Amino acid sequence: MKQEITLTVSEEKGRIDKVLAAHLADTSRSQIQHWLKGDCVFVNGEPVSANYKVKKNDTIVVTPPENIELELSPEAIPLDIVYEDTDIIVVNKPQGMVVHPSKSHQTGTLVNALLYHTSDLSGINGVIRPGIVHRIDKDTSGLLVVAKNDQAHKNLQEQMMAKTVIRKYSALVHGEIPHETGTIDAPIDRSKSNRLMNTVREGGRKAVTHFKVLKRFTDYTLIECQLETGRTHQIRVHLKYIDFPIAGDPIYGPAKTLKGQGQYLHAGTLGFKHPVSGKNLLFEVPPPEVFQKTLKKLEK
Incomplete structure (x- = not known):
């Protein structure tokens, strides 16, 4: 476990993610958001989300999770690829498959399969989530778009944030x-x-x-x-x-x-603009056999 961080707020007010960013200059905003999503930030003994408004005399305790070192191995797992070009892959993920490795799922994930399929995956989300732009739950089936380079990844993320992805x-x-x-x-x-x-x-x-x-x-x-x-x-x-x-x-x-x-x-349906050509793309796949x-x- 990393060293616990404790702060007592004297004058600052505002969202806790911004307050932490101001106090922890060596920590990225994305890391702070990750801590907040993972219930690693407590105010007066209670876990809080990123939009918590800090009050005077609040005691903030950050307990960063233990670093997980994973060795990613390419695995020859069959992929249902709906579309692929030099920039993106659209894959139909089966029910029961985890999207990316974690401490409890280090093999058999979509990322393991993608690493075997191609060496071209964006690195924006780090070594554990190469190419992964968005996720669906393990036991949810269906369409995901994977980025093969950083330019495509950034564009797709922007479309997600703009709520233009179907x-x-x-x-x-x-x-x-x-x-x-x-x-x-x-x-x-x-x-x-x-x-x-x-x-x-x-x-x-x-x-x-x-x-x-x-x-x-x-x-x-x-x-x-x-x-x-x-x-x-x-x-x-x-x-x-x-x-x-x-x-x-x-x-x-x-x-x-x-x-x-x-x-x-x-x-079953995923639509977006191609991150490089700008062409409108729309993909549809039927539910798995057990569903039908x-x-x-x-x-x-």
């Missing part, structure tokens, strides 16, 4: 949603009771999910969700919040649910 998901949820369309605008933050979960909470990060009903079944509804923001577990948290949790979700759904390999959530078979069973 990201649509198919989700099978518990219950019969009565209205045809809806928007969930509810802030998301880390759960105080369970570090593996996020929750809707005042003061969290802004999160907006749009949805429309595709088909209703007895006790279930198939919907399409479109992300306006991209918070961790956003769709899963939002659907639980409105009492229509995703079927098969081991964290946010009910314990007894449809058989499967995780939540019935599929990133379940829908057919529900129809009967």
Whole structure:
């Protein structure tokens, strides 16, 4: 564990990420954001998010996580590549695959497979996440765009921040949603009771999910969700919040649910401008077989 950092605020006011950046001149803003997202920053004994407003006499304690040294190895894992050129790869990630290595998943990830497939991956996100522009959960299937160089990566990140990237998901949820369309605008933050979960909470990060009903079944509804923001577990948290949790979700759904390999959530549509040519690109892939078979069973 790195050395703990303790600060007592005397006069400063404002967002905690800016206050920490002013005090910790040798620490990057991205590192501070990483600490905040990882519940490594405490104010008066409570974990806080980046938008916490610092008050006079607040005691801030930063407990940086232990450095994780991972050796990334290329692995001959089959990839479902939907599109590839000299700048980007669009891949259809299978359910059950982790996007990038971590202490608990050092092999078998999408990054391991990408390293075997190509030596051209952007380095903006460091050695652990080469080429990774955005992520989807381990048990969520579907489309991801990977950057093969830094120029492409920066452009795609800018499109993400500008909210011009089209990201649509198919989700099978518990219950019969009565209205045809809806928007969930509810802030998301880390759960105080369970570090593996996020929750809707005042003061969290802004999160907006749009949805429309595709088909209703007895006790279930198939919907399409479109992300306006991209918070961790956003769709899963939002659907639980409105009492229509995703079927098969081991964290946010009910314990007894449809058989499967995780939540019935599929990133089926991805659209963006090519980061170099500027051409509009739109990709669509169907849900995995287990998802399609379940829908057919529900129809009967």
